[in-house]
Amino acid sequence: MDAISYERAGDVAGAVRAAQQPGAVFIGGGTNLLDLMKGGVARPVRLIDITHISGLDSVTTLPGGGIRIGALVRNSDAANHALVREQYPLLSQALLAGASAQLRNMATVGGNLLQRTRCGYFYDTAFTQCNKRMPGSGCAALDGHNRMHAILGASPQCIAVNPSDMSVALAALDALVRVSGPDGERTIAFADFHRLPGDRPDVDTTLQPGELITAVDLPPPLFSAHSHYLKVRDRASYAFALVSVAAALQMDGERVRSARIALGGVAHKPWRAHAAEQMLSGQPLSQATLKQAAAAALSGAQPRHDNAFKVQLAQRAIVRAVNQAAGYAGGVA
Ligand SMILES: Cc1cc2nc3c(=O)[nH]c(=O)nc-3n(C[C@H](O)[C@H](O)[C@H](O)COP(=O)(O)OP(=O)(O)OC[C@H]3O[C@@H](n4cnc5c(N)ncnc54)[C@H](O)[C@@H]3O)c2cc1C
Numbered sequence: 001m002d003a004i005s006y007e008r009a010g011d012v013a014g015a016v017r018a019a020q021q022p023g024a025v026f027i028g029g030g031t032n033l034l035d036l037m038k039g040g041v042a043r044p045v046r047l048i049d050i051t052h053i054s055g056l057d058s059v060t061t062l063p064g065g066g067i068r069i070g071a072l073v074r075n076s077d078a079a080n081h082a083l084v085r086e087q088y089p090l091l092s093q094a095l096l097a098g099a100s101a102q103l104r105n106m107a108t109v110g111g112n113l114l115q116r117t118r119c120g121y122f123y124d125t126a127f128t129q130c131n132k133r134m135p136g137s138g139c140a141a142l143d144g145h146n147r148m149h150a151i152l153g154a155s156p157q158c159i160a161v162n163p164s165d166m167s168v169a170l171a172a173l174d175a176l177v178r179v180s181g182p183d184g185e186r187t188i189a190f191a192d193f194h195r196l197p198g199d200r201p202d203v204d205t206t207l208q209p210g211e212l213i214t215a216v217d218l219p220p221p222l223f224s225a226h227s228h229y230l231k232v233r234d235r236a237s238y239a240f241a242l243v244s245v246a247a248a249l250q251m252d253g254e255r256v257r258s259a260r261i262a263l264g265g266v267a268h269k270p271w272r273a274h275a276a277e278q279m280l281s282g283q284p285l286s287q288a289t290l291k292q293a294a295a296a297a298l299s300g301a302q303p304r305h306d307n308a309f310k311v312q313l314a315q316r317a318i319v320r321a322v323n324q325a326a327g328y329a330g331g332v333a
Helices: 012-018 033-038 075-080 082-087 089-096 101-106 109-113 165-172 274-280 287-297 309-326
Strands: 005-008 024-027 046-049 059-061 067-070 176-181 184-189 212-218 227-232 243-252 255-264
Touching: 012 046, 012 176, 012 212, 024 033, 059 082, 067 082, 075 082, 075 089, 075 101, 075 109, 082 089, 089 165, 089 227, 089 243, 109 165, 109 212, 165 227, 165 243, 165 255, 227 309, 243 309, 255 274, 255 287, 255 309, 274 287, 287 309
Parallel strands: 005 046, 024 046
Antiparallel strands: 059 067, 067 212, 176 184, 176 212, 227 243, 243 255
């Protein structure tokens, strides 16, 4: 059994200071970290409990419009907050699509951003090949069971996917992640926060060691009237996405003024479908254009032997999510 010390941080500076100690990690709701520790995947020496830091557990408005969601806001509180429900329903839907009510009551926004992949070869230490868990050891998923794995942006080192529903909505909404570290504060654009695996699949994000996430900022709400989060999964609840789509539109009548589309369950990070967004923007929303845009979104897909179904599933999910966002639940002409 490993010895672990526990320390409760009183403020951001204290948490950052404590995190400079060897083997220290932050603990939020613990819903991911404790599972990883129990499985022997994570072996921290010191737990820095950040849940008692004041000022990080609220949702507030920003001066120029937009909102700030503190890193310690529980997933259920974020999903049900009036500002989030009214101005960013896409985010509320994505949060409520994740995990279970009990887990959402514990899980924090900061922890959700940093939850690790659900690749079975990463979680099960009986498997000796996992570049994410043991850099340089190989990737058992490449020729193993890879039904849940990536079809976009993967590398020969790793085909794991990011499992967070919340992050898919935040990618579509162009959120900013605010962090505090030994060198002060900085802001990371959401598109730059999670990484593709490349030859360092053990590194999930661009967060530096010892940096604390303090908040997520959302720009002024442009998409509250036309957005939809669609999660396709094996069970109706309590299951990770096979494919998910966050679709957000600005509409002028039946014409799409601008579109944002992000995919979950397909890559090592939430995947923005920029080509599809450009094909839809400035056009009347027709079924033909939408299908072409969905095909463009998946044009670079490289499925493995068990997950080729995700390519068509993702295309169909894009069509359905965009239709729903536009208010054309029955499909467009
Ligand atoms: C059975 C089950 C089903 C689930 N289903 C889903 C699902 O369908 N969709 C989904 O999106 N998620 C799902 N989850 C995952 C769940 O959303 C995450 O476990 C949760 O969001 C993590 O938040 P936490 O606060 O508990 O993080 P913790 O477990 O406390 O921490 C996770 C990681 O983040 C770090 N960390 C935490 N807070 C900060 C911070 N402020 N700054 C820097 N680092 C920090 C920790 O050091 C740790 O490395 C599921 C989990 C379980 C157990």
